[in-house]
Amino acid sequence: MNSADLGLPVAVPSTALFTDHYELTMLQAALRAGTAGRRSVFEVFARRLPEGRRYGVVAGTGRVLDAVENFRFEPEMLDFLRERRVVDEPTLEWLAGYRFRGDISGYREGDVYFPGSPVLRVEGSFAEAVLLETVILSILNHDSAVAAAASRMSVAAGSRPLLEMGARRAHELAAVAASRAAYAGGFSATSELAAGFRYGIPTVGTSAHAFTLLHDSERDAFTAQVESLGRGTTLLVDTYDVAEAVRLAVEIAGPELGAVRIDSGDLLLVAHRVRAQLDALGARDTKIVVTSDLDEYAIASLAAAPVDSYGVGTRLVTGSGHPTASMVYKLVARAESADPAAPLVPVAKKSLGGKTSIGGRKWAARRYDAEGTAEAEVVGTGPVPPEYEDGLLQVELVRAGEVLAREPLDTVRDRHLAVRARLPLSAMQLSGGEPVLPTEYV
Helix, strand or coil: CCHHHHCCCCCCCCCCCCCCHHHHHHHHHHHHHCCCCCEEEEEEEECCCCCCCCCEECCCHHHHHHHHHCCCCCHHHHHHHHHCCCCCHHHHHHHHCCCCCCEEEEECCCCEECCCCCCEEEEEEHHHHHCCHHHHHHHHHHHHHHHHHHHHHHHHHCCCCEEECCHHHCCHHHHHHHHHHHHHCCCCEECCHHHHHHHCCCECCCCCHHHHHHCCCHHHHHHHHHHHHCCCCEEECCCCCHHHHHHHHHHHHHHHCCEEEECCCCHHHHHHHHHHHHHHCCCCCCEEEECCCCCHHHHHHCCCCCCCEEEECHHHHCHHHCCCCCEEEEEEEEECCCCCCCCEEECCCCCCCCCCCCCCCEEEEEEECCCCCEEEEEEEECCCCHHHHHHECEEEEEECCEECCCCCHHHHHHHHHHHHHCCCHHHHCCCCCCCCCCEEEC
């Protein structure tokens, strides 16, 4: 089973080597010591949010499910490990039959999280669960960082659509993942065709400065574009003189011109001037799209400008200054023996420097006030208090190796917008501050 089960066109290849060398050497040593079969619980969480962020966004869960399901060691991979002498033959034999047969639960994709939130829980033998650490963190750290940036930009944009256009600023595969995460965080469309093909995200785009420069004149370029793409197209008006370009655009396309795009200059000033010019020329329904190194702060500064949509690239796909969510994958409980009936024992790292963790298999719930606004993230071990039983944040994602919870990306996006709407209003502030909800341990 893979993403094609949602009607998507691309299967996921083996992800088994998206891991660190030491995961396999730990496996070899544990197999030899007889401890590899001990039932274990690993949890993914962030000790803190990036500086100034008020909430995090869970993104990448769907990609994690694909990665786990396709984590298998193909013959050529085993040959590579053998040639490099990464692990011994008994370990290679064990890896040849590897399939994850454990359980995974976690926050729903699109939900928000806070320091200490048990975003994902992986349960199985130590051997099968430890191997998943790197690929799970790789996906969740990247996608959650992009989704958090997208969410903040979505807040700043209000009802105005956001277009993701950062593919040329990222690794080609990361660009597709970033498009998906941006959509989950509130963006409306992407310029990345691979993301549209794989995940069904709406795609947009018309022309660049190169198209205008190709032609003998701006008039020739606009005429060619309108004749090919229709009067509803978007014309790029800042290659030469903006005012002259707007005049030509309306002359050629008429008041039915779909939009003009501004990609440079003082966007606030230029947008006001272009809106006034369009209105004076009778193109009152022609929209204005702005691009040019936008982030949430630049978008917020344009709130009073007559702008209809924003195109965002570099700052989005790099997490707007925070390219990772800094999540970790820690063993929090393990059995005393390989006996399936052996009870779990809480375990935790003890160290200086803020890298301590809390042992025990955790549950999480969110407490709301009388008006339905979230007021605390509640995390605990042991039995769940009755008042939190109906509001647990974690759901089953994988049971005995079978994926249970794939869902369309639109569902993820709608969930995020709904969850975000129930956070305190201070969550929408772009100024730095502490997490908007405290994490309470019970």
